[in-house]
Amino acid sequence: MIDIIFLWIAAGLTLAIFSFLYKDNPFYKFAEHIYVGSAASFWFLYLWFFDVEPKILGPFKNVFKTYGFWKMWLHFTPEQWILFIPIFLSICMLLRFIPPVAWLSRWAIAFTVGMAAGLGVTGSLQGYIVPQIHATILPLTFKDLFSSFNNLIIIVATISTLFYFFFSKEHKGALGIFSRIGITFIMIAFGASFGYTIMARVSLLIGRIHFLLFEWLSSLF
């Protein structure tokens, strides 16, 4: 029974959002606000159950159980003491909400920004630029004309696209011709991406209509 009630709630919310297609209306706005509200609390639940509990409280669970809160401090291992560095930074992050010490949150943000930058540099260098350039060094032979032709196009497309984004020199002469070839390939690629995007959006709608027809309406009969 509860399942049926919730199925109707799901269908009601689906239709409420679809009603936006006619025009903006209270049903849509109501559904939209429910969505935002629940998503916001999801983040708290995730933070607690997948970060704070296993990563921050977890390592202290055993020592806390054996010695209790007041005595456990005497029995911490060096590893456990080191954990106080990220715990301190996490608290710094939350200090943003307290104006007099809000500046401390910069320490935490600085750490996440520095890490993200370091990860970004190493990831794209080792994982994208080097292997992708390597994969562009393709054989051009007369033995297999079709694949050599394709290889040539891949090489020209890659290089000319790169040249198109070379802004430090005016696109004139040879660079101009090359960047014009580049824009041609970019247009083909954007067209393909656009086609795929239409495909994706339509699939989502198919999913919702499928839900309305075969889960909700079919439950009536």
Added chain:
Amino acid sequence: MKKGVPLFITFISGFILIVALFIPHEPFGSLQERFNDWYIIVSGFTLILGIDSLLAYHYRKIKRKEKEAPYSFALLLTFIITLLWGIYSGIKHGNPFAPTSTFLRYFYTYVFVPLQATMFSLLAFFIASAAYRAFRARGLNATLLLISAGIVMLGRVPKGEDFSPYFIAVTFILIAIVCILEALPRISIYERVLFFGLAIISLILIFPIGIFLKTKLPLLSDWIMNVPQLGAKRGLFIGISLGAIAMALRIILGIERTYLK
């Protein structure tokens, strides 16, 4: 303290990671692991940044009894109910997202999923209407984009190739009509012949191109995806990666400091 320390933290964390890529031995290797572990803990807290201002914004709306207050009330109420329900299920089952929990079974499946999925499915309507409105053959580049999108759209769905000859026929007949309309007002006999000729050629072309697409359209879309599209995307993303690396280095070296504001 307010500027120097953060800059130093950013430099050290970024620097260690880059060095560890080239020298994965001690101490850099284990430092990298430790930093990653800390990052896992700390970055979790960025998840909830911004939620405070969201809640405060809606709380203010309710307090001022604005026109939109009932919606804001719904938002805050959902927030509280979801949180309490999640915590209750979490305590009972170890995790609110355990398969046995009522939170997953009812709230997530029947409230959250339909809302999010439907919200994004609206894009199907918008993109259809936008394609009709904005997808115009304005010049050579726009036409190329149009052709490539059309080939992929028909080539990537089953039986799309069966429809392609009709699209080709309509398109080429339109081209022929434009050529004839272009020819009629011309005075010079050469120009007239030229445009009539073009009209006839485009009408004749319908057959070979139509037959080609009917048999080879899926292969053609395969080729577009795997050859020119791939090359262009590779060039684009190498360019983007280079830009991102430059930006990251500026941040690590403390030249770019906007994140400290």
Added chain:
Amino acid sequence: MKEFFEKISKIDRRIIYLLVFISITIPLLIKKGFEFEALPEVKNAYEFIEKLPTGSRVLISIDYDAASMPELQPLLEVMLVHLFKKDLKVIMMGHWPLGLPLGQIALEKIAKEMKKEYGRDYVFLGYRPGIAAVMLNMGKEIRMVFDVDYKGTPIDSLPLMKNVHNYNDIALLIGFEAGAVGDYWVQFAQARYGQKIILTSTAVVAPDLYPYFQAKQIEGLIGGLRGAADYENLLKRRGFAYSGMTAQTIIHVIILIFIIIGNIGFIALRRIK
């Protein structure tokens, strides 16, 4: 004449919406499916899994949420059927918290259907923040990131996880991608640790992943509902994705017709002016 062209270049958006709605609903109700051949990049993925030795461990990453559920959820289910049928062990985790439960729902559903046991045949680790950092540390020791599963059970007490320490113990990683996490998987798990990867993605992301496939950084690429339908066909277990493909064809044709009508209006009006 001019009014006619003006009319066809300014069709009310609600008429388009209605046509879009109808052209999806009718094919879904008629339930007539087309026959079609699987794309080569999907076949690659299928065959790679076919060749995995029994008992190999496969790591699945849920990096999408309900916003792309219709594209990736059916694929996840059919791939899980394939993995369990081949008696492969599934370890699931994710980087998109809002969608993580979707992975779990599919996993529990298929595991129940195939009579698989939690802890022995499959494990759900859950989520940790930090994407790239998670991937890097998992390459050293999974316990550094996940020492417990989603319920807080220590993973050492789960038989499946006993000898699993890092990517060396995982035969294949399958990422279900609706954003950039797939790139991270390739850049950190494949490039740094040599992990074999199959990426499955929404159609929006798929075109951007082709360079990885050509560079042999990934073993297979399954994009969008079409990819899911291909997989259903290969496994001979047709479901939602296959039945949705007819509607997909019809709606693409309708949208292309609208694009042509729009262009006729546009070109005609430009000539009249």
